[in-house]
Amino acid sequence: MKRYSVFAVAREAARYHTGWERAWKSPAPKKKYDVIIIGAGGHGLATAYYLGKNHGIRNVAIVEKGWLGGGNTGRNTTIIRSNYLQDPSAAIYEKARSLYETMSQDLNYNVMYSPRGVMMLAQTEHEVRGYLRTAHANALQGVDTRFIQPDEVKKLVPIINLDGPRYPVLGALWQARAGTARHDAVAWGYARACSDMGMDVIQQCEVTSIRQTGGKVTGVDTTKGSIDCDKLGIVVAGHSGVVADMAGFRLPIESVALQALVSEPIKPCMDVVVMANTVHGYMSQSDKGEMVIGGGADGYNNYTQRGSFHHIEETVRALVETFPMISRLKMLRQWGGIVDMTGDRSPILSKTPLEGCFINCGWGTGGFKAIPGSGWGMAELMAKGQSPLTDEFSLYRFREGKFIDESVAAGVAH
Numbered sequence: 001m002k003r004y005s006v007f008a009v010a011r012e013a014a015r016y017h018t019g020w021e022r023a024w025k026s027p028a029p030k031k032k033y034d035v036i037i038i039g040a041g042g043h044g045l046a047t048a049y050y051l052g053k054n055h056g057i058r059n060v061a062i063v064e065k066g067w068l069g070g071g072n073t074g075r076n077t078t079i080i081r082s083n084y085l086q087d088p089s090a091a092i093y094e095k096a097r098s099l100y101e102t103m104s105q106d107l108n109y110n111v112m113y114s115p116r117g118v119m120m121l122a123q124t125e126h127e128v129r130g131y132l133r134t135a136h137a138n139a140l141q142g143v144d145t146r147f148i149q150p151d152e153v154k155k156l157v158p159i160i161n162l163d164g165p166r167y168p169v170l171g172a173l174w175q176a177r178a179g180t181a182r183h184d185a186v187a188w189g190y191a192r193a194c195s196d197m198g199m200d201v202i203q204q205c206e207v208t209s210i211r212q213t214g215g216k217v218t219g220v221d222t223t224k225g226s227i228d229c230d231k232l233g234i235v236v237a238g239h240s241g242v243v244a245d246m247a248g249f250r251l252p253i254e255s256v257a258l259q260a261l262v263s264e265p266i267k268p269c270m271d272v273v274v275m276a277n278t279v280h281g282y283m284s285q286s287d288k289g290e291m292v293i294g295g296g297a298d299g300y301n302n303y304t305q306r307g308s309f310h311h312i313e314e315t316v317r318a319l320v321e322t323f324p325m326i327s328r329l330k331m332l333r334q335w336g337g338i339v340d341m342t343g344d345r346s347p348i349l350s351k352t353p354l355e356g357c358f359i360n361c362g363w364g365t366g367g368f369k370a371i372p373g374s375g376w377g378m379a380e381l382m383a384k385g386q387s388p389l390t391d392e393f394s395l396y397r398f399r400e401g402k403f404i405d406e407s408v409a410a411g412v413a414h
């Protein structure tokens, strides 16, 4: 595959862009692969990429029922941070954050990583104590965060109202090296790199059943025919319960829709990401100038990938106290994605009761930021049967009571 570079852009400009090749191939499925990954979202593609790059396993197919990146990976609000409380979480999210820093160079694809800083507002005494505790934990974990006072919050975010009538801003947990990246580009960059390694990214190919013999996985049936494999990775986010059912086991997760919306584009007014967990809302400004706004998850289980009117009202009402200027903005569009939530708000990266079948799910409202770290760990788990990044995130922790409680770090915000 030809490298993208400033010279390539100049050359193609001179010949009216007739020389670009397709970023990834669209092959028909082969009869058998060493590994099949179900789900071409960021996590599935990153798993395949690191299987090839770190472990030399390249006879891999990534099968996707829709279009790649069309699930939550293309629907999220792109916040990347690693300021989690528990050690296993900080390890995998910090690994991911550090891989994001060099992802554009590693993949030769501009994922527009923007380390603009993420701020989590403390608007109650309880939150102040919680974030101080997280800042101390992060110091021990080598994650670069600190608790800042209201005057520094105002300096970083001039449009903020510190004296909200219900919830004044009492400080914030600040991670300067956190930020955002272009979500589609992350999926596209990994897909291009996988295709370049000889892997097959097969879109419009829904897995309808999982085949097994003697408790071991042997392949999948899809809308494009049956495909055999030695190992299988289930990486389907909101549909994890449905696909696990095909493999014959149950998951401790609930699937709910999570929604977001964007405003009309306006002049640059805020160059950090602000999250306000007490009032349930967060906001950043996209490169196009739109204010990207996210809120909470639906209060009931469902598989709708749609927005709903009451969410716009609830989220904007929550944020308007802290950002009065948004009361005059027109909202352009809203959407939803299906997220899979575990009870301890931590993901599952694990072997399963079906031999040769692995699962990566349960990222809930916050898995975009984890994509490269999760792919790295999942690939190691699938290749070697064990990874220090995924050890604690086993499916069996729910049976053994070894929860990784991140409900404060991940319960609402992303």
Ligand SMILES: Cc1cc2nc3c(=O)[nH]c(=O)nc-3n(C[C@H](O)[C@H](O)[C@H](O)COP(=O)(O)OP(=O)(O)OC[C@H]3O[C@@H](n4cnc5c(N)ncnc54)[C@H](O)[C@@H]3O)c2cc1C
Pocket (backbone or CB within 6 Å): 038, 039, 040, 041, 042, 043, 044, 063, 064, 065, 066, 067, 068, 069, 070, 071, 072, 073, 074, 075, 076, 077, 078, 079, 080, 205, 206, 207, 208, 235, 236, 237, 238, 239, 243, 258, 259, 260, 294, 335, 336, 337, 338, 339, 363, 364, 365, 366, 367, 368, 369, 370, 414
């Ligand atoms: C509105 C919203 C805002 C969010 N904001 C953030 C944020 O700011 N920061 C953050 O870190 N995270 C955020 N998230 C969460 C994040 O988007 C997800 O955790 C992450 O994208 C999950 O990636 P994935 O690759 O596991 O899943 P997906 O991208 O959903 O990919 C799974 C794929 O599996 C495919 N699939 C399903 N069933 C089958 C089948 N039977 N056969 C074949 N393919 C199948 C689907 O079509 C899909 O493409 C947000 C999510 C939403 C919805």
